Amino acid sequence: xxSRKTRARGSRRFLRSITLANLxxxxxxxxxxxxLAQGGHxxxxxxxxxxxxxxxxxxxxxxxxxxxxxxxxxxRGQAAAVIAQRAAALTALIEKxxxxxxxxxxxxxxxxxxxxxxxxxxxxxxxxxxLSGQLEHWIEDGADLKTSRSYFLLKAGGRTLNVHFAGSExxxxxxxxxxxxxxxxxxxxxxxxxxxxxxIAATASTSGPTFAATLAATNFVREQRGPMLVLLLCxxxxxxxxxxxxxxxxxxxxxxxxxCTISFAILVSNPTTTYAQSACSTTGVQQVAVLVxxxxxxxxxxxxxxxYDQFFGPASSLTGYWQEASYGVTSATGxxxxxxxxxxxxxxxxxxxxxxxxIAAAAASGVDxxxxxxxxxxxxxxxxxxG
Numbered sequence: 001x002x003s004r005k006t007r008a009r010g011s012r013r014f015l016r017s018i019t020l021a022n023l024x025x026x027x028x029x030x031x032x033x034x035x036l037a038q039g040g041h042x043x044x045x046x047x048x049x050x051x052x053x054x055x056x057x058x059x060x061x062x063x064x065x066x067x068x069x070x071x072x073x074x075x076r077g078q079a080a081a082v083i084a085q086r087a088a089a090l091t092a093l094i095e096k097x098x099x100x101x102x103x104x105x106x107x108x109x110x111x112x113x114x115x116x117x118x119x120x121x122x123x124x125x126x127x128x129x130x131l132s133g134q135l136e137h138w139i140e141d142g143a144d145l146k147t148s149r150s151y152f153l154l155k156a157g158g159r160t161l162n163v164h165f166a167g168s169e170x171x172x173x174x175x176x177x178x179x180x181x182x183x184x185x186x187x188x189x190x191x192x193x194x195x196x197x198x199x200i201a202a203t204a205s206t207s208g209p210t211f212a213a214t215l216a217a218t219n220f221v222r223e224q225r226g227p228m229l230v231l232l233l234c235x236x237x238x239x240x241x242x243x244x245x246x247x248x249x250x251x252x253x254x255x256x257x258x259x260c261t262i263s264f265a266i267l268v269s270n271p272t273t274t275y276a277q278s279a280c281s282t283t284g285v286q287q288v289a290v291l292v293x294x295x296x297x298x299x300x301x302x303x304x305x306x307x308y309d310q311f312f313g314p315a316s317s318l319t320g321y322w323q324e325a326s327y328g329v330t331s332a333t334g335x336x337x338x339x340x341x342x343x344x345x346x347x348x349x350x351x352x353x354x355x356x357x358x359i360a361a362a363a364a365s366g367v368d369x370x371x372x373x374x375x376x377x378x379x380x381x382x383x384x385x386x387g
Contacts, residue, residue, distance in 0.1 A: 047093045051104045054086035058106075058114070065117045079118045087124040091188045098182075098190035099166040105183045105190075126185040131156040132197060135163070135170070135178040154180060154189065161189045170194050173327050280373050283329045286322070288312075289372040292338030293358045293379040300339045307336045307378065334374075337367050354379075 044052075061079045065072065094101040106114070108128050115122040133156025140149045154163045163180060172178050177197040183190045290311055294300050303310070311318045312333055319332035340361040346354040358377050363369060 045097065045100070047089065047096055048100045048104070050089045051086065051093050051101070054082060054089055055104060055106070057082045058086060062110075062114060062117065076118055076120065080121050083114075083118065083121040083124050087126075087185060090126060090185055094164050094183075094185070094188045094190045095162070098164040101164075101190045102166055102183055102192050124185075126183050128182075129184050129189075130179065130181040131161075131184075131189075132177050132179045133157065135172045137169075137172075154178060156180075159187070161187055163189045163191050165191045165194065167191075167193070170196060172196060283326070284331075286330065286332045286334075286374055287372045288318075288332050288334035288374045288376060289362070289367060289369065290334060290336040290376045290378065291340065291358055291362050291367075292336065293340050293342060293361070293377055295342060295380060298380050311336070311376070332374075334372060337362050337365070340365065 058079065061075055061082060065075050065079075068075070090101060090104065093104070105126050105128070111125050111127065114125055131154065133154050136153040136155070138151050138153065142148060152163045152165070152169070154161045161184065163182075166182070170178060178194055179197055180189065180191045180194045182192045288311065290307055292300060292307065305313065305315075309315065309317060314320070322330045322332055340358065342354070342357050342361060344353065344357055355377065358379070359369065359375065369375075
């Protein structure tokens, strides 16, 4: 039979174990889920470890604020610096590892309490949000034509956010909106889940300002389609030119014939012209006239593949690129004309005159511009300083 003293020691040990268990539970409850999920992993990245450490620092300051109201000013000063560091670290982690960033985000309840206790730092805290808007997928090619960078922009609620997906990246077609749920801090968003809104028309009554902004942007594009189409087509022409330069055969031709292109819509570039009478559109079959223009003493090379194939052929071509980029709703067809030899002297300052003279020479040879809505001019570089 155990003595009373032995039973007392056992009881004290039992109470200490309960107290320790409760303390551990309290600590676990206060720590964000990311700390538990990744804190014990040796493979945790340096960025994730930094966010975890800053999370703990914020929680400590939060606890001090609850216990010591008299030192509130000093604690808020400390918290301002720590929260600013955490905002920068969390933003960097969203870009590097959005899934880890989501796990380290504070709960909405804790964020609300932090914003109340540290109001001067409220704007540097993350928020949980569900946003709907237009998603843009940008791919930037490097100057070496061997590297690229891909990123997504979500335009929602009057803001443009750099979004990073914890799961698979969505494929959004023209006219569709993306609904994303995740964590936002500054201009960065870690997306936990996302879904496609099938059509703009289906969201007309529910998306409010976002839909109104979409309609306003659409109307602006329609009203300003001239300049925007010129820029779009020039960009596409330069893109195709970049692809051509990547071929060895074309590089050989470049050495002898510095090729430039100007792409534009006739109706837009000169409102007074009578060549094209129908309105331009960015969808459907685009009738394109390709004019090959040169200057006295400069021979035109035999392009390989031919210019016709590079613009309208079944392989790598302008029409193939348009069909892929538009999900099949836009394509190009047309003809190649020329070469036409111009006698004028042109530079960067009178490109307008060069364009008019090129069209006049083609029209004089019998090209009917009533058929074509778009023109591409391929010509030797008239002034290397133009680029």
